[in-house]
Amino acid sequence: MQIKALKGMKDVLPEKVELWQYIENIMRYYAKLYGYNEIRTPVVERTELFSRGVGDSTDIVQKEMYTFKDKGGRSITLKPEGTAGVVRAFLEGNLYADTLPCKLYYINNPIFRYEAPQSGRLREHHQFGVECFGSKSPSLDAEIISLGFHLLETFELKNVRVQINSIGCEKCRPNYIKTLKEFLNTKKEFLCPDCLNRIEKNPLRVLDCKIDSCQNAIIEAPSTLNMLCEECYDHFENLKSYLIKTNIPFDINQKIVRGLDYYTKTVFEFVQSTDNGFLTVCGGGRYDNLISELGGSYTPAVGFGMGMERLIMLMPQEAKTNTNGPDIFVCNLSKENFEYSFAIIQKLRENGIVAELDHNGRSVKGQFKYANKLNAKNVLIVGGDELSRNMFKLKNMETGKEEEISIDGFEITIKNKL
Ligand code: ATP
Ligand code: MG
Numbered sequence: 001m002q003i004k005a006l007k008g009m010k011d012v013l014p015e016k017v018e019l020w021q022y023i024e025n026i027m028r029y030y031a032k033l034y035g036y037n038e039i040r041t042p043v044v045e046r047t048e049l050f051s052r053g054v055g056d057s058t059d060i061v062q063k064e065m066y067t068f069k070d071k072g073g074r075s076i077t078l079k080p081e082g083t084a085g086v087v088r089a090f091l092e093g094n095l096y097a098d099t100l101p102c103k104l105y106y107i108n109n110p111i112f113r114y115e116a117p118q119s120g121r122l123r124e125h126h127q128f129g130v131e132c133f134g135s136k137s138p139s140l141d142a143e144i145i146s147l148g149f150h151l152l153e154t155f156e157l158k159n160v161r162v163q164i165n166s167i168g169c170e171k172c173r174p175n176y177i178k179t180l181k182e183f184l185n186t187k188k189e190f191l192c193p194d195c196l197n198r199i200e201k202n203p204l205r206v207l208d209c210k211i212d213s214c215q216n217a218i219i220e221a222p223s224t225l226n227m228l229c230e231e232c233y234d235h236f237e238n239l240k241s242y243l244i245k246t247n248i249p250f251d252i253n254q255k256i257v258r259g260l261d262y263y264t265k266t267v268f269e270f271v272q273s274t275d276n277g278f279l280t281v282c283g284g285g286r287y288d289n290l291i292s293e294l295g296g297s298y299t300p301a302v303g304f305g306m307g308m309e310r311l312i313m314l315m316p317q318e319a320k321t322n323t324n325g326p327d328i329f330v331c332n333l334s335k336e337n338f339e340y341s342f343a344i345i346q347k348l349r350e351n352g353i354v355a356e357l358d359h360n361g362r363s364v365k366g367q368f369k370y371a372n373k374l375n376a377k378n379v380l381i382v383g384g385d386e387l388s389r390n391m392f393k394l395k396n397m398e399t400g401k402e403e404e405i406s407i408d409g410f411e412i413t414i415k416n417k418l
Contacts, residue, residue: 008115008123010309018324019312020108026154027107027128034147036105036130041085043110047075053084053294055261057201064113078112081260082129082305083290090133091296100134100299108308120279120310129284131303133291138235141266141286141302142242148270148282148304149248155311156319157272160281163253164243164268165224166236167204169288172229177203179222190217204257215255223254235265258283262290266302272314281314282306325375327418330357331367333383341382344410351411353418371397380414 005011012020031038051061066078079085086104089095095102107128115121130147132140145162152160168176184191184199184206191199195206195214207218228236243250250268258267267285271278284304291299312320328348330341341357348355356374358367371379381393391404394414405413 006123008117008121010122010124019320020308022324023155023308023311024107027105027151030147030151030154031105031107031130034103034130034143036103036132036147039086039089039104039106041079041089041106044076044078045085045088047077049084049088049294050077050080053087053262053290054081055202057198058205058259058261060113060259064115066112066114079110080113081111082106082109082127083131083260083262083287083303084294086129086131087133087291087294087296087301091291091294096134096291096296096299101140102133103130104133105130111305120313122309125310126308127305128308129303129305131301133301134299136235136288136300138238138266139242141235141239142246142248144284144302144304145243145250145268146246146248148284148306151306152270152281152311155315157281157311157314158316159274160270160272160314162248162250162268162270163256164239164250164266165252165254165256166228166232166265167224167257167263167267167285168228168232169264172227172232173224176222176224176227179227180204180206183221184218187217190214202261205259207255207257208259218255221255225252225254232265239266258285262287262293264288268304270306279310279314280307281310325377326354326356327377328353328355328414329367329371329374329376329379330355331364331371331379331381332357333364333381333387335361337383337387344380344382347411348414351415353411353414377418378414380410 047067050065054060060080065080068076070076086106090102090104105128109127109129111125111127112123114123117123130144132144149162167173180203181199184203188196190213191206192209192211192214195209198205206214207221209215225236256267256269263285265286265288268283269280270282271280282304284302286300286302288300291301330345332338332341345355345357356376358370362370368379376397378397379395381395386393386404390407392407392410393402394405395402
């Protein structure tokens with residue numbers, strides 16, 4: 001019997017890997033441009049890292065984690081998000097002792113959540129994320145939003161806006177929570193069972209419940225923005241003016257609270273509006289207390305996580321076209337020349353030219369079909385009358401233009417043309 005992949009887990013087959021590599025290259029380029037360095041952390045961590053870091057009452061910890069006992073009886077968990085592991089590594093690797101802020105990114109980070117698989121929702125997905133540790137300045141919130149904005153712009157995502165909000169801090173939030181609870185208690189008959197539970201455990205999360213009837217019930221919910229303390233208010237005002245000064249368009253959405261407990265002050269999401277509603281491609285915010293909650297000294301921080309599969313899903317088709325075929329496909333007019341052509345592609349490769357030929361004895365017509373399938377940019381035709389005159393024929397597959405080039409120094413001639 002054939003064995004299938006687990007539900008909600010996907011292979012990236014070679015035809016798609018090129019697109020992934022293209023996206024990864026651009027992500028790395030932008031991360032560098034903004035001064036972020038890569039960090040890689042293990043796929044599994046001690047379960048308590050997430051129950052303490054992400055929060056016991058969140059959906060992720062309560063329902064979605066892949067948690068196992070290892071052979072030594074320890075409870076371990078596959079990463080359900082990227083930040084907690086990076087914070088642990090920052091502390092364990094003494095990165096806090098270097099110059100701050102410490103700017104880190106991760107890419108292709110596998111994230112596991114036991115969710116109901118559906119379009120745009122996998123059980124293993126991958127994230128690109130950035131984290132900036134060691135500054136409470138709102139200019140860094142703006143910088144991180146700017147990085148996300150320009151990245152998504154490069155990928156040509158349509159109708160994406162960044163929505164921002166502030167959920168306050170330990171000084172002003174308790175007062176807001178109290179007011180929110182009072183409001184929610186008047187709406188109990190309209191709320192889903194999950195939200196009824198959340199009223200006591202995690203009332204902020206009612207605000208981003210995805211069920212329509214809950215959303216209708218909370219249209220008039222009190223707003224955090226009206227109840228911020230002076231520090232949080234100033235932080236939010238400064239963030240807005242940095243975004244305006246750097247031409248980053250944004251909307252304020254007072255229903256954005258984010259699904260993880262660790263956020264303080266700024267929270268944001270990059271959201272695409274489609275005919276079927278909204279889809280979030282990237283979410284993040286400030287988490288000034290997480291590092292101290294995980295055993296470090298007070299270190300304010302801000303970051304985001306971007307779903308790479310979600311990004312690919314939302315990219316327009318024309319932004320995904322694969323242009324990465326070989327520079328040269330060598331076409332053999334007669335089978336006797338194969339060994340000669342085999343040496344030719346090797347010579348091309350030694351000169352940094354991506355080259356390919358047919359190993360399966362296809363006809364000339366078949367070889368051209370194959371070259372097209374591979375997206376070859378040029379075909380070098382070996383054989384016939386040209387070969388007897390010490391020449392090759394070179395065909396540009398985009399323009400259809402043909403020319404003859406001398407066999408002497410052909411690799412240099414081709415290199416200069418590419
Ligand atoms: P959602 O509200 O859609 O469940 P989330 O708040 O759980 O998202 P985050 O924890 O902020 O998501 O993760 C950051 C990004 O990772 C999301 O914006 C999304 O692009 C992506 N993502 C989250 N969960 C999944 C999933 N199950 N499958 C694919 N991508 C996901
Ligand atoms: Mg989720």
